[in-house]
Amino acid sequence: MKLLIENIEKAFKHPDKTNVPVLKDVHIPVSDGSFVMILGESGCGKSTLLNIIAGIEAPTSGNVWVDNKKVTRPHPAISFLFQQPSLLPWLNVIDNIAFGCKLRGDTDDLSNRISYFVDLIGLSGFEKNYPSELSMGMACRVSLARALIGHPKILLLDEPFVSLDTFTRTRMQEELISIWEKEKFTVIFVTHDIDEAIIMGTNVVLLGGTPCSVRKMLEINAPYPRKIFDRQLSLKRTHIMMQLEKIYKKNRSNHHLSIEEGYDRFIRYKQA
Missing domain, CATH: 3.40.50.300 (P-loop containing nucleotide triphosphate hydrolases)
Incomplete structure (x- = not known):
């Protein structure tokens, strides 16, 4: 593009x-x-x-x-990744990644896309964790996956x-x-x-x-x-x-x- x-x-x-x-x-x-x-x-x-x-x-x-x-x-x-992860504290890793897609109604094959990016960023096994249970590096990975899941x-x-x-x-x-x-x-x-x-x-x-x-x-x-x-x-x-x-x-x-x-x-x- x-x-x-x-x-x-x-x-x-x-x-x-x-x-x-x-x-x-x-x-x-x-x-x-x-x-x-x-x-x-x-x-x-x-x-x-x-x-x-x-x-x-x-x-x-x-x-x-x-x-x-x-x-x-x-x-x-265009997708934007800010200085701070800005994850929603009441949502787990999966729901934070999916949040923007659900808001836009972009839900086609969403489950498989989430699995792909969770694996890509190295957070397999942490899907149900909440932001308070993540290190800063892990939170950055979640934020990156959230920015990428819409395939910008x-x-x-x-x-x-x-x-x-x-x-x-x-x-x-x-x-x-x-x-x-x-x-x-x-x-x-x-x-x-x-x-x-x-x-x-x-x-x-x-x-x-x-x-x-x-x-x-x-x-x-x-x-x-x-x-x-x-x-x-x-x-x-x-x-x-x-x-x-x-x-x-x-x-x-x-x-x-x-x-x-x-x-x-x-x-x-x-x-x-």
């Missing part, structure tokens, strides 16, 4: 009625079946961009296109592993790559972790600046599974770090903030 993020701009209204620009001319063509990592510092507008792609939030200007059709509302072919063509992920410990995060990264290779959907994954971007992505889009814009797009032609100490990936990592340093230095030279201005910017970033 073809996805085009076309010249997206987004500004929020400040309490004093002025427009506060967050995203500027963000243009990202996405190849079908690719795994695109959106990399940028915390608060730069990555989550806002993901909400716009999902049709949850409207851009100030620009468009998102799926198969040459403009996205103006949540799209049936595009999966959006907003730093879904950020709250996991290093070992669990590594396992979840590997499992997501394995599922993506089997299911062949397109992935847009937001992160502020350089290593995560390089380990997982077929492409890395580097966002930065104020307002935020695309600073660099990199293709990573390396087989899976990947190790960050591989020479080719180490060179990519160094290149990205150099680009981030340039952005940081430019931001510092362009903006000498008073305490009041710094606090005001912090509030705006939190809203983004």
Whole structure:
């Protein structure tokens, strides 16, 4: 499924009625079946961009296109995985996974689909467990299965592993790559972790600046599974770090903030 993020701009209204620009001319063509990592510092507008792609939030200007059709509302072919699992505590694993499908009336062969994804995410034997009985890693797996059970063509992920410990995060990264290779959907994954971007992505889009814009797009032609100490990936990592340093230095030279201005910017970033 073809996805085009076309010249997206987004500004929020400040309490004093002025427009506060967050995203500027963000243009990202996405190849079908690719795994695109959106990399940028915390608060730069990555989550806002993901909400716009999902049709949850409207851009100030620009468009998102799926198969040459403009996205103006949540799209049936797009699924979203948030930072926190957000499982319903009164439902067990099976019912949490099935919740969205039942809500949409998408119940054809649902039992077999649930069994397939429970097995795929490695939770066989935990089908009747409730969220309070799951570890954070297991809850993330349930949330991932819930996002995938409708067989989306595009999966959006907003730093879904950020709250996991290093070992669990590594396992979840590997499992997501394995599922993506089997299911062949397109992935847009937001992160502020350089290593995560390089380990997982077929492409890395580097966002930065104020307002935020695309600073660099990199293709990573390396087989899976990947190790960050591989020479080719180490060179990519160094290149990205150099680009981030340039952005940081430019931001510092362009903006000498008073305490009041710094606090005001912090509030705006939190809203983004």
